[in-house]
Amino acid sequence: MRRSLESGWLAPAGPELQAFEAEIAQVARQPHALATSSGTAALHLGFRVLGVQPGDEVWAPSLTFVATVAPAVQMGATPRFLDVDPASWTLDPHLLREELAAAARRGRLPRCVVPADLYGQPADMTAIREACDAWGVPILSDSACSLGAMQHGRPAGHGARLVALSFNGNKIVTAGGGGALLSGDAALIAQARALATQAKEPAVHYQHETTGFNYAMSSLLAAVGRAQLPSxxxxxxxxxxxxxxxxxxxxxxxxxxxxxxxxxxxxxxxxxxxxxxxxxxxxxxxxxxxxxxxxxxxxxxxxxxxxxxxxxxxxxxxxxxxxxxxxxxxxxxxxxxxxxxxxxxxxxxxxxxxxxx
Missing domain, CATH: 3.90.1150.10 (Aspartate Aminotransferase, domain 1)
Known part of the structure; x- marks a missing residue:
């Protein structure tokens, strides 16, 4: 934090923020990361770059915090809630597989599936991805509470198209607030980054082809997060x-x-x-x-x-x-x-x- 204060970089820019994003990406074993103002903001950006539209269905486990689906609902999507597996308390992949097949038969596949890790327990991304890949349905993993957890030898959320993390005050690693959106797809993170900074086009004046959000993390919060990541x-x-x-x-x-x-x-x-x-x-x-x-x-x-x-x-x-x-x-x-x-x-x-x- 002292480095951030002494450097004068307090806004959502600068070396502390860039370093925090690089370190998050390394810990989560994801090539690309965007630090955000909250985990909910990361989920909102994820829904946006996956193209969620009014009337779309977004599927999620019923046993999760409201933020898993709230941004999609606010965008006009309809949530469909699936039960959880008693062996993990997370999304039941067998039920998901059956429901995706049924949805394909009626011509109404979800825009995306949002597995949620629970109390630090990761969802079974291997089985969930196998079910979703059969129908080309993208996965946005709500891994807000599971930084440091592993599934099938990989970090929580690994294998999803996008992964959302939280650095809220009650998390294992906290920045006092904030979140992150991660992906192996550079284009998705670039799109999310533009939206997170009010969707400003590269022009001397303020040019906007679409509307965005004020969702970027400050350098001060990034510095707090960086101090805790090594532990x-x-x-x-x-x-x-x-x-x-x-x-x-x-x-x-x-x-x-x-x-x-x-x-x-x-x-x-x-x-x-x-x-x-x-x-x-x-x-x-x-x-x-x-x-x-x-x-x-x-x-x-x-x-x-x-x-x-x-x-x-x-x-x-x-x-x-x-x-x-x-x-x-x-x-x-x-x-x-x-x-x-x-x-x-x-x-x-x-x-x-x-x-x-």
Whole structure:
């Protein structure tokens, strides 16, 4: 940050921003990267360069944050929500394959598919891409929460046409805000870069053939992000250790199960998520959440599935029972990198005290 301040480069330009983009690209193993003002901005630009138009369908898992589809909906697209795989809690590739074949038969393929990584768990991009490539449907991966995670030996999102990341304040690597859009396609990133800077044409005066956005990241935020990127592996190790301590300490309690990790995945464990079976545990997820809150410990239910959200009451959904069940019993525990074993012991103590299995 001092370099950025001393250089005078504070706006969305300059060596810090260029260096941050290069370093993000290297970490994500993508040839091209554009740093943006937020992860949502990156998704919006992704939808734009993929040509999403009013009336198009955009497919996504139901179990995700609203930002996965909100920009497309605001562009006039219709979301279609698919259920998730209980083995990963991410988009079910087998269901996707069946639905794409059915969509092709009725002549209504989606403009794009948007898999969403969940709590640091990457989606199965190998299987998802195989399903999408059969019909020429591009993939925009919402990998906002999974920087540092791996799938099939490659970074989360790798294999998608475009990958969106977030550097929001709660992420493993944060710039205090910001995001990035990555791709192996230089032309797509060049198009997104132009749109992110108000779509100014190369002219002395301000010339615009289309309208764009003020979505570029500032050099100050880029400097903050750069300071944290070198410790990404250490941060992932820390989060995985936090997950492991929870899992070990609570392993003997009936009714508690933790978010699974498929053999092909190496989750960053950005958040530790578990399921509370009220019959076996002795109390339900919400009672446990309130008990933690009474001790000053914040926890949250897993994402409420989008097909259950009032904003999407009219959106088509395929399945949804798995996502709904995960929401009904799922709880995210405190997982910050700064947690000490003593901090965790407090959380574990409250959970154990409520167990009546």
């Amino acid at each position: 990404l592996a250490e941060r992932v190790t820390t989060r995985r250790a936090i997950f492991a301590r929870y899992a070990k300490a609570l392993a003997g309690l009936a009714g508690l199960t933790f978010m699974p990790e498929p053999a092909w995945a190496h989750s960053s464990r950005w958040l530790t998520a578990m399921l509370v079976d009220p019959r076996a545990f002795g109390t339900d997820r919400e009672t446990l959440r309130r008990a933690l809150a009474e001790e000053g410990i914040e926890s949250r239910p897993v994402w409420k599935p989008l097909h259950l959200q009032p904003a999407f009451r009219d959106a088509p959904v395929v399945g949804g029972r798995v996502a709904a069940a995960l929401f009904e019993e799922g709880l995210c525990l405190p997982s910050g990198s700064g947690m000490s074993p003593a901090d965790q012991a407090r959380v574990i103590g409250v959970i154990r005290a409520l167990h009546r299995g």
